[in-house]
Amino acid sequence: MREQLRINCIIATPGNILTDVIYTQKLNTWISVCEVSANDSDIGKSELVKHTENIMSFVQDHKGVSVLVFTDRSVYGGPVGSGACAAVLFPLVDTEKWQISTSPVGKRVSSVRCEIEGIILGIEVAISYLCQCAIRKPTECVYVFCDCLEAIETLVNKCVLNKYRNVNKRLMCIEKKLQDISVVVKLVQINGHTGVIGNDIANREAREVAQNVLRGKVSTSEVILINDGYRIAREILEKSWQRKWNVELTGRYTYDLLPAVGKNVIFPNSRSVGVSYCRMLLHDTFLNADSFRTGLSDTSLCSCGEEIESVEHVLLRCHENEKTRTVMISGQSKGELGGTEFPHLLF
Numbered sequence: 088m089r090e091q092l093r094i095n096c097i098i099a100t101p102g103n104i105l106t107d108v109i110y111t112q113k114l115n116t117w118i119s120v121c122e123v124s125a126n127d128s129d130i131g132k133s134e135l136v137k138h139t140e141n142i143m144s145f146v147q148d149h150k151g152v153s154v155l156v157f158t159d160r161s162v163y164g165g166p167v168g169s170g171a172c173a174a175v176l177f178p179l180v181d182t183e184k185w186q187i188s189t190s191p192v193g194k195r196v197s198s199v200r201c202e203i204e205g206i207i208l209g210i211e212v213a214i215s216y217l218c219q220c221a222i223r224k225p226t227e228c229v230y231v232f233c234d235c236l237e238a239i240e241t242l243v244n245k246c247v248l249n250k251y252r253n254v255n256k257r258l259m260c261i262e263k264k265l266q267d268i269s270v271v272v273k274l275v276q277i278n279g280h281t282g283v284i285g286n287d288i289a290n291r292e293a294r295e296v297a298q299n300v301l302r303g304k305v306s307t308s309e310v311i312l313i314n315d316g317y318r319i320a321r322e323i324l325e326k327s328w329q330r331k332w333n334v335e336l337t338g339r340y341t342y343d344l345l346p347a348v349g350k351n352v353i354f355p356n357s358r359s360v361g362v363s364y365c366r367m368l369l370h371d372t373f374l375n376a377d378s379f380r381t382g383l384s385d386t387s388l389c390s391c392g393e394e395i396e397s398v399e400h401v402l403l404r405c406h407e408n409e410k411t412r413t414v415m416i417s418g419q420s421k422g423e424l425g426g427t428e429f430p431h432l433l434f
């Protein structure tokens with residue numbers, strides 16, 4: 088039941104505010120907003136540095152008050168490969184040591200799956216830690232830090248959880264336990280690999296286990312999820328498409344402009360400019376350079392008489408297009424997508 092849900096989410100924005108506004112619609116019972124005010128010294132620093140400093144100071148403020156858990160994952164051998172996750176728990180008492188837990192996830196798993204497993208591992212570790220605590224508050228708050236927004240959203244929104252085998256069931260079980268022991272979990276998104284110590288340790292530990300999974304030193308599931316199967320199929324198809332495009336004998340002019348397959352070309356809003364653009368990419372315009380080559384024109388020279396009428400000449404050098412060129416360059420600097428009509432290029 089939604090009312091019983093005890094997993095909240097705080098998004099640590101790259102700026103200086105930690106807030107959970109994104110999830111307020113979903114979690115009207117357990118909302119908590121946490122703000123970290125900016126330091127004066129933040130001025131002039133990059134967003135990333137500010138974010139890291141805010142997380143560090145957030146950790147410093149909550150250390151010893153709440154249980155803090157950092158989770159991360161590692162996947163070797165492609166986007167669907169040998170994966171593992173790890174959780175590092177900072178206990179309530181400063182004199183206690185960090186608790187590091189790791190878990191192999193599978194031989195053919197995606198990074199998001201491993202991140203989700205990492206968060207679940209982190210919450211489970213926190214539950215067992217709090218259960219054996221001799222003294223604790225009536226309601227405890229556990230902060231779980233993760234650098235994958237997709238994993239956080241998947242767990243909080245639950246809409247695509249059926250993609251991940253058994254996760255929903257485990258999550259329901261965890262929520263029941265949290266309710267029984269009166270513990271609230273808050274997921275905090277952080278930027279990974281930015282020097283936040285707990286995140287760095289979790290990453291290192293997960294990497295070690297993932298390497299062992301790859302080398303066969305750790306036995307783990309070989310089950311592949313259907314979505315990960317699609318992902319592998321897509322990767323194979325793209326590689327094969329790219330290989331064919333690399334060795335193809337025709338279309339080499341276009342290849343020089345668009346060497347990577349699977350990338351979308353951004354077309355201008357104007358249809359006629361779009362058609363010209365397409366013709367330029369295909370090396371088949373109505374300019375004299377192309378028309379002469381295909382036998383449709385007696386000359387390859389531009390009407391200005393200075394050069395062969397190539398795309399480069401028309402767009403960049405021909406004095407007859409000086410005015411249009413100025414419009415094009417000014418449109419580009421403004422980031423306009425409308426496009427500029429060059430009379431010579433119109434079909």
Ligand SMILES: [Zn+2]
Binds near residue numbers: 405407
């Ligand atoms: Zn010219």
